[in-house]
Amino acid sequence: MAAQYDQSREFARPVLERVHAAGLFDLQIPETVGGPGLTAVEECIVQEELAAGCAGIALALIANTLALTPILLAGTPEQQERLLRPFTEALRFAAFGLTEAEAGSDAGALRTRARRDGDGYVLDGRKRFITNGGVADLYTIFATLDGTSQGITCFAVPKGAPGLSVGREERKLGIRASNTTEVLLDGVHVEAQDRIGGEGEGYRIALRTLLRSRATIGAAALGIAREALSCAIRYAQGREQFGRPIAQLGAIEQMLGEMGMRVEAARLLVYQAAQRIAEGEASPLYSSMAKAYAADTAMYVAGEAVQIFGGYGFMEDYPVEKLFRDAKIYQIFEGTNQVQRMVIARALVKEHA
Ligand SMILES: Cc1cc2nc3c(=O)[nH]c(=O)nc-3n(C[C@H](O)[C@H](O)[C@H](O)COP(=O)(O)OP(=O)(O)OC[C@H]3O[C@@H](n4cnc5c(N)ncnc54)[C@H](O)[C@@H]3O)c2cc1C
Known part of the structure; x- marks a missing residue:
């Protein structure tokens, strides 16, 4: 289904309706206005899982949270009631x-x-x-x-x-x-x-919003990386060359080892950033590290997965070329990875002033 929507470039409303029916949309809308009142941690868990299936479809959830966060952060109780409650009653974008x-x-x-x-x-x-x-x-x-x-x-x-x-x-x-x-x-x-x-106050509200959203962007990138790694492992176990599965070749082992290590490091950074947000201590340092590292990891791991698939990896019939194409945007939007490194450096310098 992910491949089908990728090829048709259609907005996956029927899939998103099912995600909404499962109660997975707009998780951070507070209980006071009828929402689930969950935190950035739960939002990252959902995003990681959905993005492992299709990052394009999952992005509709991130965009919702991104757009509603200014109202969560700076809206009056009356605005929250009037503008957020409708999102808890039906699927809205x-x-x-x-x-x-x-x-x-x-x-x-x-x-x-x-x-x-x-x-x-x-x-x-x-x-x-x-x-x-x-x-x-x-x-x-x-x-x-x-x-x-x-x-x-x-x-x-x-x-x-x-x-x-x-x-x-x-x-x-x-x-x-x-x-x-x-x-x-x-x-x-x-x-x-x-x-x-x-x-x-708008610029400050936008920056505070992005600070929170970057953990979720990292979680989506983590979902892509995790899926690319698992596709690569399964393929390497099944593909035989020179009389044995390519998973047993030293060169492939080196690749899988590095990919696995980076996925775990990205996971730690993403959930560390999310936990800080959940505790009311959103940090530019950790949100930017999570976003940039997870995005770089998605790009790296998806690229290596294509390589492990060989010529088949380059073909639309196999899943890794889509993961490779999907991964790239995570290095660009919500502040490019160069901008994240700038934020990280400034936070570090400030800490050591
Ligand atoms: C698919 C997609 C979805 C998007 N969704 C949204 C959305 O919902 N809402 C929204 O408001 N925006 C959205 N964006 C915009 C996105 O956040 C911007 O594209 C992104 O911030 C980069 O801006 P730019 O494309 O103008 O690149 P530029 O800012 O022109 O950057 C070009 C290059 O210069 C580098 N660069 C720029 N400044 C610096 C610097 N100070 N130090 C080092 N390098 C630098 C960049 O890293 C990049 O490599 C989306 C973009 C895309 C592609």
């Missing part, structure tokens, strides 16, 4: 709108404008690469009031708001079952009651 064509790693340079308009605001701009962008019922949009990062403010915008539309849907290397689109804002009126946090 949400999208986090930070990135723009000219503002990726440098998200503080975003240009989407918010103008005060009576009691509310009017938003104009263009968001790029937005996961769930074409299927979302609710968008959290970051826009600046004064053209600077100090003016960035977060707004909740419902699907169907006049002036909000979905632009181009991207055709991607991997995670093809996920929905990635432009989101266009053309004079979108937002009521003051839908501003999340204070004016000018």
